[in-house]
Amino acid sequence: MLDKALTGSRRYWTWIFILLAIIGVAFLAYLRQLNEGLGITGLSRDVSWGLYIGQFTFLVGVAASAVMLVIPYYLHDFKKFGKIVILGEFLAVSAVIMCVLFIFVDMGQPIRIMNVILYPTPNSVMFWDTVVLMGYLALNLVIGWTTLGAERNGVKPPAWVKPLIYLSIPWAVSIHTVTAFLYAGIPGRHFWLTAVMAARFLASAFAGGPALLVLLALLVRKYSKFDPGYEPIQALGKIITYAMFANVFLLGLEFFTAFYSNIPGHMQPFKYLYAGINGHAKLVPLMWTSGIFALASLGLLVFPGLRKNEKILAFACVILFISLWIDKGFGLVVGGFVPNMFETVTEYWPTLPEVIITAGVWAIGLLVLTVLYKVAVAVREETA
Amino acid sequence: MPYRTEGEHVMSINRRQFLKLAGVTTVAGIGGTAVFNGLRDNGPEAAQSSPDPRSLKGKRWGFVVDVSKLKSGEDYQKCIDACHSVHNVPDMRSLPEDIRKRQEVKWIWKDTYEHTFPTAPEDEYQNSELKEKNFFLFCNHCAQPACVRVCPTKATFRRKDGIVMQDMHRCIGCRFCMAACPFGARSFNWRDPRPFIRPEKENREYPTRMIGVVEKCTLCTERLAKGLKPACVEVSNGAIVFGDLEDPNSEVRKIIASKYTIRRKPELGTQPGIYYVIGGVEHAG
Amino acid sequence: MYDSGKIIAGLVIFVVLVTFPFISNMGKAGAKPKPSIDTPVINQMQVKQCVEPKEFMRAEHMQLLNNWRDSVVRNGDSIYVNKAGQSFYISLQNTCMNCHSNKKKFCDECHNYMAVKPYCWTCHIEPKESML
Numbered sequence: 001m002l003d004k005a006l007t008g009s010r011r012y013w014t015w016i017f018i019l020l021a022i023i024g025v026a027f028l029a030y031l032r033q034l035n036e037g038l039g040i041t042g043l044s045r046d047v048s049w050g051l052y053i054g055q056f057t058f059l060v061g062v063a064a065s066a067v068m069l070v071i072p073y074y075l076h077d078f079k080k081f082g083k084i085v086i087l088g089e090f091l092a093v094s095a096v097i098m099c100v101l102f103i104f105v106d107m108g109q110p111i112r113i114m115n116v117i118l119y120p121t122p123n124s125v126m127f128w129d130t131v132v133l134m135g136y137l138a139l140n141l142v143i144g145w146t147t148l149g150a151e152r153n154g155v156k157p158p159a160w161v162k163p164l165i166y167l168s169i170p171w172a173v174s175i176h177t178v179t180a181f182l183y184a185g186i187p188g189r190h191f192w193l194t195a196v197m198a199a200r201f202l203a204s205a206f207a208g209g210p211a212l213l214v215l216l217a218l219l220v221r222k223y224s225k226f227d228p229g230y231e232p233i234q235a236l237g238k239i240i241t242y243a244m245f246a247n248v249f250l251l252g253l254e255f256f257t258a259f260y261s262n263i264p265g266h267m268q269p270f271k272y273l274y275a276g277i278n279g280h281a282k283l284v285p286l287m288w289t290s291g292i293f294a295l296a297s298l299g300l301l302v303f304p305g306l307r308k309n310e311k312i313l314a315f316a317c318v319i320l321f322i323s324l325w326i327d328k329g330f331g332l333v334v335g336g337f338v339p340n341m342f343e344t345v346t347e348y349w350p351t352l353p354e355v356i357i358t359a360g361v362w363a364i365g366l367l368v369l370t371v372l373y374k375v376a377v378a379v380r381e382e383t384a
Numbered sequence: 385m386p387y388r389t390e391g392e393h394v395m396s397i398n399r400r401q402f403l404k405l406a407g408v409t410t411v412a413g414i415g416g417t418a419v420f421n422g423l424r425d426n427g428p429e430a431a432q433s434s435p436d437p438r439s440l441k442g443k444r445w446g447f448v449v450d451v452s453k454l455k456s457g458e459d460y461q462k463c464i465d466a467c468h469s470v471h472n473v474p475d476m477r478s479l480p481e482d483i484r485k486r487q488e489v490k491w492i493w494k495d496t497y498e499h500t501f502p503t504a505p506e507d508e509y510q511n512s513e514l515k516e517k518n519f520f521l522f523c524n525h526c527a528q529p530a531c532v533r534v535c536p537t538k539a540t541f542r543r544k545d546g547i548v549m550q551d552m553h554r555c556i557g558c559r560f561c562m563a564a565c566p567f568g569a570r571s572f573n574w575r576d577p578r579p580f581i582r583p584e585k586e587n588r589e590y591p592t593r594m595i596g597v598v599e600k601c602t603l604c605t606e607r608l609a610k611g612l613k614p615a616c617v618e619v620s621n622g623a624i625v626f627g628d629l630e631d632p633n634s635e636v637r638k639i640i641a642s643k644y645t646i647r648r649k650p651e652l653g654t655q656p657g658i659y660y661v662i663g664g665v666e667h668a669g
Numbered sequence: 670m671y672d673s674g675k676i677i678a679g680l681v682i683f684v685v686l687v688t689f690p691f692i693s694n695m696g697k698a699g700a701k702p703k704p705s706i707d708t709p710v711i712n713q714m715q716v717k718q719c720v721e722p723k724e725f726m727r728a729e730h731m732q733l734l735n736n737w738r739d740s741v742v743r744n745g746d747s748i749y750v751n752k753a754g755q756s757f758y759i760s761l762q763n764t765c766m767n768c769h770s771n772k773k774k775f776c777d778e779c780h781n782y783m784a785v786k787p788y789c790w791t792c793h794i795e796p797k798e799s800m801l
Contacts, residue, residue, distance in 0.1 A: 037595045038557075039574030044486030048562040048572060108557015108572065108596025115537040115556055126536035126560050187530050187652040188566025265503065341568035342499035346486065433740035433759065436747045472794075543745060551742045552792060578791075586794070589763055594791035609747045 001149060004378035005371040011223070015370065019363045026360020029353045030105060038108060041354040046346035047337040051330065051358055052106035056099050058208070058329035059365075060179045061201060063095035063136065065209020067172035068239050074165050080235055083380070084228045087220070088213055089144035090372035092172075095209075096137040098365035105357055125181045132175045139168045144372070152379045176201050183336065191269035191335045194257070200250045201328075207243035208324040210236045211317035218314055220373065226380040230310070237313050241301040244320060248294055251327075269335040272345065280345045283334060286326050293323035438611035442628035444527065444546035445603055446657035448636045448645065449520050453623035460494045460518060463616040463624065467492045467601070470615045472592040474580030489571040491601040492616055494518040500660075503649050514662075520616075520624065523548060523569040523601040524648060524656030531561035531570070540598075546629070546657060547603045557596040566652050570600045629657060702778040710768045720749070720757050720764070731787075734761060761793050770796040 008016075033040055043050050069088035072078035104110050121127045143164050150157040180198035187193065214236050217228040258266040271277055273287045297320035306312045339345050350358070397405075454460055468475070473491055476484045500519040525548045532542050539554040540561050562570045576595045590606060593599050604614035612618075617626040627636035636659070639645070645659040670676065685692075711717055719726050721733065737759045740746045749757045758764050769775045772795055780787065 037573065037575040039483075039487050043574065045488060045562075045571055045574075046486075046568070048559045103558075106558070108559070108598075109555065110557075112537075112554070112556045115539075115554055119537045119554065121536050121538050124534050124536040124560075126534065126558065130536070182560070186534070186564050187654065188649065189563070336563070341502070341566055342495060343502035344499065432751070433737070433744070433746040433749050435745060436758075439745070439747075541743070545745070549742065553738055553742070588794050588797075589760075591762060591792040591794060594788070605745065606747075609741075609745065 001145075001152060001375050001379065002371075005374045008374060012370075012374070016367065019367045019370070022363040023360050023367070026356050026363065029356040030360065032353060033105070033357065034110075038106075040351060042349050042351045044346055044348065046340040046344075047334060047348035049106070049333050049337065050348050051350040051354055052102045054329040054333040055358060055361070056102035056106070057179060057182075057201075057332060058325055059095045059099045059102070060133070060176055061205030061324075061328065062209045062212060063092045063099065063140075064172040064176040064202070064205045065213070066092035066140065067169055068206050068210050068236075068243075069213075070165060070169055070172070072235070074162075075169070078235070080229070080232045083226075084213075084217060084232050086144055086148055086376045087216060087228070087373065088209075089140045089147075090376060091209070091213060091216065091369065092140040093137060093144065093372060094365045094369035096133055096140070097368055098361055099133060100137070101361045101364060102358075105361065125178060125185065129175075129178045129182060132171065132178050136168070136171055136175050139164055139171060143168060144376075148376055148379055151383060154383065173202065176205050183332075186336075188341060189336045190263075190265040192332075194254060196250050196253060200247060200254075203243050203247035203250055204324050204328055205243075207240050207247055208321055208328075210240045210243070211321045211324075214240070214317045215314060215321070216369075216373070218310065220377060224377045224381065226377045233310065233313070234308065237301065237307050240317065240320065241298070241307070244294070244298055244301065247324075248298060268339050268343070272338045273331055273335050277339065277345050280338075280347050282347050282349055283331060287331050290323045290326035290331065293319040294327075297323060436609050436611075438609070440608045440611055440613075442545050443630035444628060444657060445608075446525065446546070446627065446629040446636055446659065447522075447617070448625040448627075448639045448659045448661060450623055450625070450639070450643075450661040451517055451519055452661070453621055454518075459621065459623070460520070462619045463520065464490075464492050464494070466615040466619045467604075469585045470587050470604075470607075471590055471602075472577075472581050472587055473599075474577035474592075475582060475585075476580050478580070487574040489573065489577065489599065491571075491599070492520060492522045495521055501646065501648060503651065504646065519660060521567070521569070521648075522616075522658065523603075524567055524654070524658045525601075525603055526657060527655035528653060530564040530566060530652075530654055534560045534564040536560065543605075545608075547605060549602055549605060550599055552591075552593050552597050552599065555597040557598065559598060561598055566649050566654065567656070570598050572596075572598050699782050702782040704776075704778040705771060705774040706769070707774070708768060708770045710770065714768075719768070721751050734789075737761075761789065762796075766796045771798055772796055773798060 041050065041052075066088035069081050069085045073081040073085050104113065107113065116127060116130050143161055146161050147157045177198045180201040183189075183192035184194060184197035214233055217233055217236075221227045255270065258270050268277065272280065273283050274291075275281070276284050297316045300306050300312055300316035301320075307316070334348050338347065467473070468491065471491060474489050476488050479487070496518060497514050500521055525546060527542075527546065529540075529542060529548050531540050532538075532548060535541070536558065537554050537556055539551045539556070540548060541551070542548050557572070559572055562572060573593055573595050577592055581592060604612070607614060613626050614624075617624045625635050625639060627634035629636055629640075631637065639661065640659055643661050645661050647656040647659055650656065706717065721729075726733070737749065740749070741759050747759050749759045751757065766772065779785075
């Protein structure tokens with residue numbers, strides 16, 4: 001079926017070559033990082049994780065969101081999602097590949113990555129994150145490819161796919177719970193040390209992932225002969241609305257605990273992110289943008305009259321995605337490191353090489369997504 | 385393509401199945417060989433190595449730090465220099481200050497009371513002399529270290545003698561330990577440290593580290609193995625006392641029993657092994 | 670066959686690319702490595718004996734070093750007793766390189782021949798080689 005990705009319009013190939021160009025430049029930037037060290041990023045002794053790990057965290061959420069299609073369709077026979085489950089599964093594949101790549105570019109000694117497999121350490125959450133991510137990637141690849149292949153041949157998928165599909169549901173929840181555990185069990189960093197971390201992660205995943213999926217579905221409708229359909233996109237819109245409410249509510253809970261308890265360690269990170277400390281306020285505009293976009297998107301999504309308008313829905317999804325990208329892909333990580341363990345402030349801002357490498361990983365993910373979607377759409381067009 | 389046509393006993397296999405079979409066999413062959421080689425125990429057995437008979441033996445090594453014994457800036461600097469030169473810790477003062485602050489590597493350093501004990505800050509009514517005094521900060525060699533809990537490769541691990549050790553060979557540079565350590569004790573090699581090690585200060589008996597690994601105070605395991613005390617202790621003039629916290633007769637235990645000592649962030653449960661004597665600066669001994 | 674011109678041209682290019690390393694190095698075979706044990710410390714030894722016998726070290730020195738690494742760093746054991754019962758202080762820099770202080774004429778001889786680049790030396794300080 002992969003041959004379907006080798007034929008396409010001029011626009012398709014232009015897009016592919018743009019992505020390849022970005023990947024090429026980013027690869028050179030990565031070689032420089034390998035040579036000179038992670039010091040070419042904006043990271044520091046105090047803020048030792050930044051954009052790379054933030055993007056990884058955000059994308060695990062996007063990957064997990066495929067489950068928001070799988071549960072209604074496979075568990076509750078919500079037939080409307082039948083045509084777009086594959087889009088969710090392939091988005092998951094692309095997102096997990098990006099997650100793995102972001103971890104890889106963040107490592108100081110990537111050549112030693114096999115040490116995680118050679119010396120398994122069950123007490124380390126990072127070990128488990130590796131295991132569950134690899135498993136989820138394999139699951140989605142196998143499920144997606146097999147079901148799509150069966151559809152192309154006009155037969156039902158083989159029986160052994162069903163248990164894998166059911167397995168992928170708790171597995172999706174687990175990948176994001178485990179990723180939340182990377183943060184939620186760390187003593188000393190009170191911004192992260194909250195039981196609500198995993199719940200927040202899941203809520204924002206189930207809002208942000210489907211939001212991206214809505215946008216991708218609209219793009220697929222625009223650029224191909226396959227129309228995912230008005231109803232499925234509306235159903236996704238409802239899921240996004242509820243999930244985003246949960247996410248914003250949980251964020252509100254965090255604010256309450258921090259400020260009502262009045263404990264300095266709890267309040268300081270929030271103060272830094274949303275108001276600045278002692279003039280250090282690099283992230284304040286970003287975090288307020290995230291907050292305003294979140295509320296604005298909810299304002300548009302909560303009214304069915306607005307949500308039913310696909311253009312408004314698309315706009316709401318865009319600002320929602322940006323809001324969550326800032327909150328989870330950047331603010332979350334930096335907030336844990338500022339102030340530092342000595343209660344002083346070292347700020348963080350990504351450097352140009354760091355941004356280029358990040359763009360390169362996104363380009364690889366988009367390339368995988370394009371290829372997989374091209375195959376899926378081609379099969380749909382064939383069997384339509 | 386039929387796998388087996390009726391009436392024929394010849395097993396025909398189509399190209400796809402053949403390629404799948406070939407692929408799986410290759411992966412299994414290479415993977416299996418690799419696993420087999422990895423599991424095979426080669427070389428001398430571990431029973432042939434043993435501890436140096438001179439090594440200091442203890443169940444839980446720790447420090448008591450009494451900063452009243454440190455008077456001048458040089459007193460502090462002596463300890464820092466002793467450690468950093470014996471362990472080839474890079475000196476990045478040639479870099480611009482903002483970069484140096486972000487990328488510095490330090491195993492021992494000094495800072496104010498407020499920064500050493502941020503969760504037990506003194507307020508305006510307490511001993512004001514304490515605000516002026518500097519304290520030593522290093523790895524706390526905790527009994528329940530968060531860093532060891534999170535390391536995915538056991539590159540950082542707790543030895544039987546209580547020291548939280550770092551295996552630079554195994555570290556993959558993920559920096560999870562740096563996120564987990566509540567005390568900011570760890571440094572990462574954001575760049576190649578070699579250009580920053582002064583040739584005249586280089587200790588040729590100890591390695592350096594390389595780009596992309598985490599390092600921190602190791603309580604001078606290589607010195608303990610030879611029966612020597614940690615480098616900072618030796619030049620501290622009694623300000624840093626080294627001993628076995630599990631030995632009730634050790635000097636450290638005697639000080640802890642007789643003076644008021646605190647540890648950094650004890651409420652987090654990591655059980656640090658570094659105790660700081662607290663009191664007025666006038667107290668003797 | 671169809672497109673026979675393109676196929677044959679492609680095959681020729683492929684064969685040239687794949688055999689290029691061999692073609693370009695024809696006649697330039699490297700000399701057999703001759704590791705030298707001519708160092709001040711070894712010259713003073715009565716019996717020139719390494720930690721383990723030469724044949725063993727040739728085949729297994731990396732395995733030995735890996736075990737040594739774990740012994741010292743992870744177990745805290747810094748003394749090694751070889752098969753003949755002799756004790757050695759476990760240290761690449763201070764034991765191995767003490768005798769083999771001519772890294773360029775010893776270690777590098779075989780490593781360069783085999784195009785092996787062990788990165789021990791990014792951390793373990795190489796011996797300063799005086800003119801021998």
